[in-house]
Amino acid sequence: xxxxxxxxxxxxxxxxxxxxxxxxxxxxxxxxxxxxxxxxxxxxxxxxxxxxxxxxxxxxxxxxxxxxxxxxxxxxxxxxxxxxxxxxxxxxxxxxxxxxxxxxxxxxxxxxxxxxxxxxxxxxxxxxxxxxxxxxxxxxxxxxxxxxxxxxxxxxxxxxxxxxxxxxxxxxxxxxxxxxxxxxxxxxxxxxxxxxxxxxxxxxxxxxxxxxxxxxxxxxxxxxxxxxxxxx
Ligand SMILES: O=C[C@H](O)COP(=O)(O)O
Numbered sequence: 001x002x003x004x005x006x007x008x009x010x011x012x013x014x015x016x017x018x019x020x021x022x023x024x025x026x027x028x029x030x031x032x033x034x035x036x037x038x039x040x041x042x043x044x045x046x047x048x049x050x051x052x053x054x055x056x057x058x059x060x061x062x063x064x065x066x067x068x069x070x071x072x073x074x075x076x077x078x079x080x081x082x083x084x085x086x087x088x089x090x091x092x093x094x095x096x097x098x099x100x101x102x103x104x105x106x107x108x109x110x111x112x113x114x115x116x117x118x119x120x121x122x123x124x125x126x127x128x129x130x131x132x133x134x135x136x137x138x139x140x141x142x143x144x145x146x147x148x149x150x151x152x153x154x155x156x157x158x159x160x161x162x163x164x165x166x167x168x169x170x171x172x173x174x175x176x177x178x179x180x181x182x183x184x185x186x187x188x189x190x191x192x193x194x195x196x197x198x199x200x201x202x203x204x205x206x207x208x209x210x211x212x213x214x215x216x217x218x219x220x221x222x223x224x225x226x227x228x229x230x231x232x
Contacts, residue, residue, distance in 0.1 A: 002029050004214035005221070006036040010133070012225035015204070020069055020101075024057055030064035039101065040066030042075055045088035047095060057089075057096035067099045069206075071127055073144045076103075083126025089153055091129040101138045101183070101206065102127050104165075108145035116143070116157075124127045124168045134179035140206040141165055146186025148209055155199055162201035190219035191205045197227050 002019060009017035020039035020188065021029045029038045040063075044054040060068050070093060071086035081089075090100035104123040106116040120141065141161055146152050152159070162182055169177030184196050185206030196202060204224065208218040 001212075001214045001217075002032040002036065003034070005217055006028045008214070008221050009036050010219040011049060011067060012221045014228035015221065015224045017221055018067055020067065023060075026060065026063040026065050037067060038063075038065045039099075039132045040065055041069050041072065043068045043070065043089055043093055043096075043098075045085055045092050047092055055120055056091040057098055060093075061096045061098055065098070067101060067138075068093045069101045069103060069140070071123075073103060073142060073147065077144075080146060083123055086123075086127040087129055090127065090132070090137060094129060094132065099136060099138060100129075100132075101140050103140045103185070103206070105142040105144050105146075105186070108143075111143065111145065117161060120161060121164060121168045124165065124172065128169070128172055130172065132176065132180075134173075134176045134181075138181045138183060138204075139165060139169065140183040140185045142185035142206060147186070148200050150187050152187050152192060152196065155195060158196060158202065159200045162199060166201045188220065190216065190223060193220045193223040197224055 005019060018037040018039050019029055020041050022227040023040060026038060040060040043055060043057040043060050044051050070089040077083045090102050093100035104120050110116055110119045145151055150186045165182050170178050181203040182201055183206045184202050184206045188196060188207045189210045207220055210220060
């Protein structure tokens with residue numbers, strides 16, 4: 001699958017494509033990708049030390065990977081990761097020369113209570129390393145209730161949230177914040193990719209289930225490429 005996706009990515013010259021497999025597949029994905037950027041799904045927050053079973057950012061980099069996802073909601077929930085830990089992981093990634101994809105997103109209860117924007121702003125405040133450059137971090141907005149559920153926020157909700165994220169990033173990182181890529185994630189499929197990617201301040205997608213097969217993922221790459229070409 002990685003080889004097929006890499007070929008599609010090479011044809012899609014207007015967009016950047018990466019694959020983030022589990023740790024055990026990083027080396028194989030780097031080899032099969034033939035230049036396709038590969039990322040990990042987590043790293044430890046410490047550069048070194050005795051942390052049996054954990055993988056440092058440097059170890060990720062040594063596989064040939066160039067990115068790492070940090071603060072995915074499943075890690076925040078399952079491992080109890082805090083904003084402070086996520087920020088430390090992002091900083092460790094940056095120090096190892098990796099691009100950190102920092103995930104944020106509200107739960108369904110938080111959205112229902114009207115607190116979604118405040119929750120995400122607080123996550124950004126705690127999770128983004130200060131002095132990060134736009135070339136070092138990417139932010140992924142992933143509403144927890146949209147992950148793997150087939151449900152997505154409305155265009156209005158995505159527009160509102162991504163504008164708030166842009167404003168917060170600009171407040172935290174000044175001009176760098178204007179250039180940080182903001183991805184939308186949560187039940188992105190070929191059928192809804194165009195609508196979501198057209199939203200202002202949506203600079204790309206973090207795709208989960210639909211990235212598992214080339215048959216589902218390649219049409220999303222092509223949709224993003226068509227849109228990017230029509231914009232430029
Ligand atoms: O990391 C990926 C996200 O959690 C989105 O997953 P999904 O596209 O299966 O909803």
